[in-house]
Structures are given as C-alpha cells and as structure tokens.
Amino acid sequence: MAMEDMSATTLDLKEALQQYFGYAAFRGPQEEIIRTLLSGKNVMVIMPTGAGKSLCYQLPALLMPGTAIVISPLIALMKNQVDQMQAYDIPAEFLNSSLSRREYEEVKQKCLRGEVKLLYVAPETLLSENFADTLHQLKISFVAVDEAHCISEWGHDFRPEYRRIRHAFRGLEPVPFIALTATATPRVQRDILENLEIPDAVIFRTSFNRPNLYYQITPKRSQQTTLKEIVQYIRSRPGQSGIVYCHSRRRVEEVAQTLQANGIKALPYHAGMDAATRNRNQDAFLNEEIQVIVATIAFGMGIDKPDVRFVIHYDVPKSIENYYQETGRAGRDGLPSDCILYYDYNDILKLDRFLKDKPASEREAIVFLLQEMAYFCETGQCRRKFLLQYFGESYEADKCGGMCDNCRYPKKSFDGQEIAKPILETIAHLERFPLIPVLDHVVGLQGEIAGRTLPTFGKLKGHSLDEIKSYVAQLMVEGYLQRDPSDYTLVQLTEKGKAFLENPHPITLYPPYDRTPATADEEGLIEELTLHDEVLLEKLKALRKRIADERRVPPYVIFQEPTLIEMATQYPITSEELERIPGVGPVKAQKFGRPFVELIQQYVEENDIERPVELIVPSQPKKQADWAEIIQSIDHRVPLPTIAQRLNLTLEELLTKIEQIVFQAGVRLKLDYAVRTMLDPDRVEEVFDYFYEAEDDDIEKAMRALRGEYTYEELRLLRLHFHLSVS
Numbered sequence: 001m002a003m004e005d006m007s008a009t010t011l012d013l014k015e016a017l018q019q020y021f022g023y024a025a026f027r028g029p030q031e032e033i034i035r036t037l038l039s040g041k042n043v044m045v046i047m048p049t050g051a052g053k054s055l056c057y058q059l060p061a062l063l064m065p066g067t068a069i070v071i072s073p074l075i076a077l078m079k080n081q082v083d084q085m086q087a088y089d090i091p092a093e094f095l096n097s098s099l100s101r102r103e104y105e106e107v108k109q110k111c112l113r114g115e116v117k118l119l120y121v122a123p124e125t126l127l128s129e130n131f132a133d134t135l136h137q138l139k140i141s142f143v144a145v146d147e148a149h150c151i152s153e154w155g156h157d158f159r160p161e162y163r164r165i166r167h168a169f170r171g172l173e174p175v176p177f178i179a180l181t182a183t184a185t186p187r188v189q190r191d192i193l194e195n196l197e198i199p200d201a202v203i204f205r206t207s208f209n210r211p212n213l214y215y216q217i218t219p220k221r222s223q224q225t226t227l228k229e230i231v232q233y234i235r236s237r238p239g240q241s242g243i244v245y246c247h248s249r250r251r252v253e254e255v256a257q258t259l260q261a262n263g264i265k266a267l268p269y270h271a272g273m274d275a276a277t278r279n280r281n282q283d284a285f286l287n288e289e290i291q292v293i294v295a296t297i298a299f300g301m302g303i304d305k306p307d308v309r310f311v312i313h314y315d316v317p318k319s320i321e322n323y324y325q326e327t328g329r330a331g332r333d334g335l336p337s338d339c340i341l342y343y344d345y346n347d348i349l350k351l352d353r354f355l356k357d358k359p360a361s362e363r364e365a366i367v368f369l370l371q372e373m374a375y376f377c378e379t380g381q382c383r384r385k386f387l388l389q390y391f392g393e394s395y396e397a398d399k400c401g402g403m404c405d406n407c408r409y410p411k412k413s414f415d416g417q418e419i420a421k422p423i424l425e426t427i428a429h430l431e432r433f434p435l436i437p438v439l440d441h442v443v444g445l446q447g448e449i450a451g452r453t454l455p456t457f458g459k460l461k462g463h464s465l466d467e468i469k470s471y472v473a474q475l476m477v478e479g480y481l482q483r484d485p486s487d488y489t490l491v492q493l494t495e496k497g498k499a500f501l502e503n504p505h506p507i508t509l510y511p512p513y514d515r516t517p518a519t520a521d522e523e524g525l526i527e528e529l530t531l532h533d534e535v536l537l538e539k540l541k542a543l544r545k546r547i548a549d550e551r552r553v554p555p556y557v558i559f560q561e562p563t564l565i566e567m568a569t570q571y572p573i574t575s576e577e578l579e580r581i582p583g584v585g586p587v588k589a590q591k592f593g594r595p596f597v598e599l600i601q602q603y604v605e606e607n608d609i610e611r612p613v614e615l616i617v618p619s620q621p622k623k624q625a626d627w628a629e630i631i632q633s634i635d636h637r638v639p640l641p642t643i644a645q646r647l648n649l650t651l652e653e654l655l656t657k658i659e660q661i662v663f664q665a666g667v668r669l670k671l672d673y674a675v676r677t678m679l680d681p682d683r684v685e686e687v688f689d690y691f692y693e694a695e696d697d698d699i700e701k702a703m704r705a706l707r708g709e710y711t712y713e714e715l716r717l718l719r720l721h722f723h724l725s726v727s
C-alpha cells in the first residue's frame with residue numbers, strides 16, 4: 001500500500017470513529033487492529049477489560065460489506081450490547097435462546113435482507129441446524145469470537161460448545177476471524193489459535209499492568225475477625241464505592257446483613273435472587289444509593305462504574321484470571337484503589353472437593369488453575385510481577401513501588417541458589433520433562449529418571465515435595481523456568497535459567513507459606529492484643545461504686561467487672577452501643593446506662609480516642625425462638641425442670657439460657673415461684689446476705705463460703721433471683 005493510501009485510510013477510520021461513535025481518537029492499538037482486520041487478515045486481541053476491545057470489531061463491521069457475526073457467551077449481556085449499538089443508530093441484532101420463535105424469525109429475515117451489520121449470536125444458536133441454514137444464505141463480512149478464552153480448558157471459563165465454532169463455518173466462503181479476550185495465558189492463547197484454525201493471526205496484546213491497583217493478600221482468620229476487619233476497612237472509607245465478592249449465595253447474604261447491621265449501606269447480589277431485585281440492587285450501587293455491593297462473581301460483567309475504590313475478596317477466586325477480572329473492576333478511572341483478598345488454603349481444598357464430578361481432563365486444568373491461585377496468594381514475591389508473568393508478560397521492575405503488600409512490607413527471604421541449582425540442573429539434563437518426576441528425583445524419592453540416575457539425585461533430601469513445589473513456582477515467576485506452552489505438565493529452562501547454571505548467583509527465595517489454618521490459639525492471641533483502657537476502667541469502676549452506694553446495692557449488681565472491661569475496650573458512646581456490650585441489655589442500659597455513656601463520651605473526646613470496630617452480628621432467629629418460649633413458660637410459672645424437658649435441655653443448659661436472657665437481653669423474669677419450690681425462705685435469705693456482702697458473684701466462691709450446703713444449680717438460680725430483686 002502506498003503512503004498516500006495509508007494516510008487516506010487512517011483519515012477515513014478516524015472520520016468513521018467520530019461519525020459513528022463520537023470519539024475523536026483511537027485508544028491504544030485499536031486503529032492498527034481495525035486496519036489489520038480490514039485488510040482481510042485474522043486477528044487475535046488480548047486486552048484487559050475496559051481497554052476498548054469491542055470497538056475493534058464494531059467499527060470494521062460498519063465499514064465492510066455484509067454482516068459481521070459476533071459470538072458471545074453472555075446471553076444476558078447481548079441485549080445490552082445490541083441496545084447500545086442501536087442507540088448509536090448502528091444496525092445490530094442478536095439471536096439466542098431468549099427470543100421467541102417469531103422474534104427469531106424477524107431478526108433472521110432482516111439479516112437476509114442485508115439490514116443488519118452486526119449480528120450477536122450465542123454459541124448454541126450458532127451450532128443449531130436452523131441457524132446453519134441462515135448462515136449459508138448470509139453475506140458474512142467477518143467473524144468475531146468474543147471472550148475467546150472460553151475455547152480453552154486451560155482458561156477460567158471453559159465452554160465446550162465454543163470449541164465447535166469453527167465447524168459452523170465449514171463449507172462457507174472463508175472470511176477473516178477476530179478472536180478477543182481479556183485474559184489469556186500463553187497456553188490459552190495457543191489453544192484459541194489452534195482451535196479456530198487461525199495460526200497465522202496477527203496478535204495484539206496490551207499490557208495487563210494496572211499500576212493504580214494496590215494488591216494485598218490477608219490471611220483469613222475466623223469469620224468474625226475477617227468481618228470485623230472488613231467493617232473497619234469500609235468504615236474508614238466513607239463515601240467510597242466498593243465490591244465484596246464471596247463464593248456462595250449464603251455467604252453473600254450473611255456478609256451483606258452484617259455490613260448493614262454495622263451501619264454500612266450494602267446490598268446483596270447473586271444468581272439466586274429474582275431478576276427484579278437483582279437489577280434494583282445493581283442500580284442502587286451504580287447510582288450510589290448504597291456504598292457496597294456484596295456479590296457472587298455473577299456481578300460486574302459488562303458493568304463500568306469508573307470509581308470503584310476497593311474490591312474485597314472474602315473467598316479466594318477459582319483462578320488468577322477470575323481474580324484479575326474481578327479486581328480489574330476497581331479503579332477504572334485510574335485513581336488508586338485497593339484489592340484485598342482474604343486467603344485460607346482450606347478454601348482452595350474446598351473448591352478442589354467440588355471437582356469430583358468433572359471429567360478428568362477438565363479437572364486437571366481446574367486443579368492447575370487453583371494451584372496457581374494458591375501460589376499467588378502464598379508468594380513473598382511482588383504480586384504484580386507474579387500476575388503479569390502469569391499472563392505471559394515480563395515485569396522488569398524489581399518492586400512495584402509499594403503497590404502490593406509484598407513490596408510494601410517485604411517478607412523474610414533467603415539466598416536460594418543451592419536449592420535452585422539441583423532443580424535447574426535436573427531439568428537441563430532432561431530438556432523438556434514432566435515436573436513431578438524431577439521433583440521426586442531431587443528430593444530422593446525416585447532414583448531413576450528417564451532411565452538413569454542423575455548426579456542431582458537426592459540433593460534436596462529432607463525438603464518436602466510441597467516445599468520444593470513452592471520454590472519451583474517462585475523460580476518460574478523469576479523467569480528461570482517455564483512451562484511448555486503446548487503441554488503444561490512439561491517444564492523447561494529459559495535462557496535466564498541456562499545462564500544461571502553457567503554462572504550461579506544469589507537468588508531470592510521465600511520460605512513456603514504456612515498453610516496451617518489460623519487456630520483458636522491465634523484467636524486468643526488477638527483477643528489478648530485488644531487490651532482495655534486501664535484509665536477508663538478505673539473511672540468506670542468509680543462511677544459504678546458511686547451509683548451502687550446511692551442505691552445501697554453491691555457494685556456488681558449495676559454492672560459486672562467483665563462488662564466494665566468490655567466498655568473500656570469498645571468505648572460505647574450511645575445507648576444502642578452500650579446495649580450491645582455483653583451483660584448490659586436494654587433494661588440495664590436504660591436504668592444505669594446514661595452516666596456511663598456520658599462518661600465514656602467525654603473520655604473519648606478529651607483523649608481523642610479512635611474507637612475500635614465492634615462487630616454486630618445479625619441476630620439469629622432460632623436463638624430468639626428458643627428464648628421466647630423460655631420467657632413465656634416462666635411467665636406461666638412452669639417449673640424449670642419441665643421447661644428444660646420440653647426444650648430438650650439439661651437444667652444447667654436452661655439456666656445458662658436464662659442467664660443470657662436476664663444479663664444480656666435485660667429481660668426481667670419473675671423467678672420467685674421457681675425459687676420457692678426449690679428452697680425455703682430462710683435459706684434464700686442466707687444466700688442473699690452472702691451476695692450482698694460478697695466482692696463478686698462467682699458461684700464457686702459462693703459454694704465454698706456457704707460450706708457446700710447449696711447445689712450449683714440452686715446457687716445459680718438464687719444469683720439470678722438476687723440480681724433481679726436488687727437491680
């Protein structure tokens with residue numbers, strides 16, 4: 001093509017862009033992609049979501065004679081896409097199973113009359129006999145395969161019908177193909193080209209680096225701790241939009257309810273909800289009526305809210321592709337945004353267990369994707385480097401400027417050259433070879449490899465296989481090793497790996513991640529770390545003493561010591577907050593609460609205290625149902641042993657529940673009748689006298705002081721009765 005012609009084409013394209021879409025300029029490689037497609041060549045485009053992929057086929061469809069067939073797996077989005085096109089006055093239609101027979105026929109006729117430039121088709125429709133007929137009569141300009149990674153089992157969203165796309169065009173006049181995807185590892189890329197039979201395609205890929213996203217992986221402790229951290233995080237970002245992703249619908253509901261209970265405007269979104277509610281919740285998020293949407297991965301496809309400031313993964317995603325796409329919904333406007341993932345290796349194992357029913361070949365690929373996800377979460381290396389390397393892009397910078405947790409807070413590392421050497425040497429001997437026997441060989445589990453014993457045999461004896469696998473994963477990220485793109489079970493040395501063997505040098509490795517789940521001990525540690533405020537506690541005790549003296553009751557009748565400690569930890573400054581402190585409840589809050597709340601409020605202000613997050617767990621209806629029955633029965637003076645029997649509880653368990661009802665919920669039960677049937681009045685008085693004088697109301701102490709003349713249950717009942725009588 002002569003220079004003049006080229007510039008003429010360029011000019012025409014820009015004009016067309018302005019005319020049809022109202023944009024003044026192309027983004028990134030769009031123009032070059034379009035020109036390549038217009039010249040009749042096959043094209044593959046790998047571009048992150050939001051980079052303007054669709055335009056790469058939409059514009060050429062308008063400029064070429066005939067109808068462009070666009071294959072897309074997302075039936076739900078097709079209508080949106082077509083609506084958008086029609087809004088630009090672009091003749092676009094779609095065909096999928098959501099259409100009635102009549103609608104289908106109408107669209108088909110329009111196509112045959114040449115009135116449609118872009119026809120969106122679901123793969124099932126494309127493969128149907130009915131449509132095969134239509135295809136033969138159509139003048140096709142080119143075929144666009146959107147979400148092309150669905151072709152590959154090694155992608156994150158495999159769809160078997162996608163592998164048969166090429167079949168549908170057999171026997172037709174050849175037209176160019178354009179395959180587009182937002183995520184493709186080198187392996188998936190290869191699958192796409194092979195399956196669509198376009199080995200000669202011109203490949204365009206833009207960088208996957210999103211420099212404004214901060215990546216952080218946080219070990220997932222208990223559900224409580226995780227929720228608490230999430231609440232604290234969101235509260236510290238008022239007015240900023242965010243998405244919380246969870247795996248299951250149930251978890252979505254739970255997390256949304258917890259956020260709501262803690263004063264955060266949040267709504268759930270998952271496939272189990274009816275479409276109307278789902279759309280309403282989605283709109284509420286887009287219109288910023290709510291701050292947070294809690295969703296399964298169903299949320300976000302085709303949504304372009306530019307100012308999502310954080311994406312939190314409550315559960316680990318099934319693949320790095322999923323992670324990349326979901327975190328990619330943050331910070332589209334280019335401003336700094338956070339991507340936080342809560343990781344527990346057990347979540348990986350759980351996902352793994354769901355795979356039992358899958359066919360073996362598919363399973364192998366899914367396990368591989370999960371494993372890579374685990375390595376990503378567990379690595380001490382720069383997360384950005386890991387991600388980009390995964391997508392076949394090398395990231396040269398050593399650190400990402402503190403935009404990932406590992407760069408901001410480096411983990412402990414060591415010089416791993418003595419570990420790297422035997423692994424790389426073994427592979428160098430064998431050239432392309434499956435990884436597992438290599439590992440078995442170096443740790444000394446399998447003496448013979450490829451019919452011989454290599455000098456590296458047993459060099460890493462004493463290291464576990466999991467440990468060595470972790471090092472291999474790290475060596476891959478650093479570019480010393482790579483998987484064979486045609487068969488991912490095979491590994492081979494890279495140039496960098498060969499250079500290392502010729503001239504060994506220090507290699508930074510990180511010890512393997514400790515996969516043992518956070519245990520109760522760790523929980524305990526956290527509890528211990530949240531120390532109460534000694535100064536405030538003393539003030540609270542003094543206040544309690546004053547009130548107790550005025551009322552002539554022992555101080556612990558007002559509030560017990562653990563309750564005061566909790567106040568000195570949580571700093572409740574409203575009556576509602578005070579009610580939620582264990583041992584307060586609405587009645588005591590109303591009766592004694594005010595001076596306490598005022599004291600704390602003043603203290604918080606004077607000392608400029610940042611109050612910790614108190615996680616409010618939405619109440620569980622089951623527990624309350626139980627309580628209601630107990631309260632009612634006591635109202636009706638049903639003997640306690642009978643109530644216990646009815647509810648299938650021991651007397652001790654029943655007493656525990658009654659204590660909760662009285663001390664936590666603050667319900668004033670009338671227990672006189674129960675006390676009377678158990679003990680005569682003299683004895684009741686003796687116990688009351690004891691509790692009046694006692695330092696606290698510990699039952700064990702009471703038993704000893706009262707010479708063991710009362711049973712444990714009797715004392716607990718009397719303690720309850722005492723509290724109810726004097727407070």
Ligand SMILES: [Zn+2]
Nearest residue numbers: 382400404407
């Ligand atoms: Zn980094």
